[in-house]
Amino acid sequence: MSTVEVGAGGATFPVPSPCRILGIETSCDETAAAVVVDGSLVASSVVSSQVDLHARFGGVVPELASRAHVELLNPVVAEALVEAGCDGAGLDAVACTIGPGLIGALLVGVSAAKAYALAWGVPFVGVNHLEAHLYAAFLEEPDLEPPLVLLLVSGGHTLLVAMEGHLRYRLLGATIDDAAGEAFDKVARLLGLPYPGGPAIDLLAMDGDPTAIAFPRAMLDEGYDFSFSGIKTSVLTYVRKHPDASGADVAASFQEAVVDVLVTKARRAALEVGAKGLCLAGGVAANSVLRERLLDACIADGLRAFVPSRSMCTDNAAMVAATAWWRLRADGPTPLSVGADPGLHFPGS
Ligand code: KG4
Ligand code: ZN
Numbered sequence: 001m002s003t004v005e006v007g008a009g010g011a012t013f014p015v016p017s018p019c020r021i022l023g024i025e026t027s028c029d030e031t032a033a034a035v036v037v038d039g040s041l042v043a044s045s046v047v048s049s050q051v052d053l054h055a056r057f058g059g060v061v062p063e064l065a066s067r068a069h070v071e072l073l074n075p076v077v078a079e080a081l082v083e084a085g086c087d088g089a090g091l092d093a094v095a096c097t098i099g100p101g102l103i104g105a106l107l108v109g110v111s112a113a114k115a116y117a118l119a120w121g122v123p124f125v126g127v128n129h130l131e132a133h134l135y136a137a138f139l140e141e142p143d144l145e146p147p148l149v150l151l152l153v154s155g156g157h158t159l160l161v162a163m164e165g166h167l168r169y170r171l172l173g174a175t176i177d178d179a180a181g182e183a184f185d186k187v188a189r190l191l192g193l194p195y196p197g198g199p200a201i202d203l204l205a206m207d208g209d210p211t212a213i214a215f216p217r218a219m220l221d222e223g224y225d226f227s228f229s230g231i232k233t234s235v236l237t238y239v240r241k242h243p244d245a246s247g248a249d250v251a252a253s254f255q256e257a258v259v260d261v262l263v264t265k266a267r268r269a270a271l272e273v274g275a276k277g278l279c280l281a282g283g284v285a286a287n288s289v290l291r292e293r294l295l296d297a298c299i300a301d302g303l304r305a306f307v308p309s310r311s312m313c314t315d316n317a318a319m320v321a322a323t324a325w326w327r328l329r330a331d332g333p334t335p336l337s338v339g340a341d342p343g344l345h346f347p348g349s
Pocket of ligand 1: 287
């Protein structure tokens with residue numbers, strides 16, 4: 001086993017090579033564990049979704065999520081280790097999402113990860129969930145080279161970030177109200193679609209006309225911030241005025257407006273900062289039309305497009321373990337005094 005020292009992220013902490021990291025993710029409603037080698041080779045990735053548990057309530061119930069994480073985490077970790085063909089003694093670090101997310105849910109993962117790290121005598125690495133969504137792209141495209149522009153669209157966040165180098169970022173813009181995923185979930189609810197709303201709208205929109213209704217494109221020409229609460233109200237007003245409107249047309253037109261704003265701003269940002277490529281991340285990155293439009297825009301502008309596979313866009317622990325490899329080399333182990341932070345910001349913002 002050799003020891004690697006300095007890496008692209010200004011690494012200072014020596015890590016072994018190969019370096020096997022167990023990642024744990026419990027920030028919302030997925031209980032996940034994965035083993036990733038050297039930040040890029042996924043030896044195992046297990047995701048246990050609680051969607052069925054929360055579906056009848058139309059959204060995530062925090063208390064139920066925490067209890068389910070308590071029940072599911074140890075078996076999910078055991079399965080990830082078996083699939084990777086290693087045990088605790090074969091690991092070099094244990095990593096976990098420390099925020100942002102639901103406090104009760106985060107605490108389950110953080111407490112377990114610290115206990116595993118102590119028991120196995122390996123470093124603990126606390127990972128920022130938003131940065132992990134970005135590093136999901138590096139898992140599948142290890143030759144991805146900054147400068148890049150990242151469009152991170154999830155249930156809780158909508159961020160446009162310039163990635164100047166590994167672990168070096170500049171926040172360009174963010175939502176001033178609802179996140180893109182939140183808008184999908186709320187509009188789905190008012191159309192009577194099941195939770196989670198994003199995939200349901202995506203599916204229904206396939207049968208609709210995206211030009212049927214001209215929903216507003218908020219702040220389209222104003223900088224890099226976003227606003228999605230207005231469009232939700234517009235959809236509500238439209239549906240009330242036109243009770244017989246085709247749900248598929250409403251879904252397709254809503255989706256079209258959101259995607260239009262996201263892609264227009266991401267594209268403008270990439271050209272302005274001189275990025276080599278555009279990278280999509282977060283749960284909403286699983287949206288078919290967003291993926292297609294971003295790819296088209298990149299082809300038109302001569303940019304590389306990095307669109308992770310759908311399973312890497314939604315919450316998983318492989319992205320947590322991959323991020324931990326970069327962070328461990330750059331920052332060293334996270335002190336055990338560092339706890340869960342539900343309001344953690346994107347690094348450097
Ligand atoms: O990143 P994620 O799995 O969890 C958070 O960290 O928030 O994102 C979940 C969000 C939900 O709002 C969900 O409706 C949305 O991603 N989503 C989608 C699609 N799949 C998931 N939104 C639009 N189209 C999809 N296909
Ligand atoms: Zn997420």
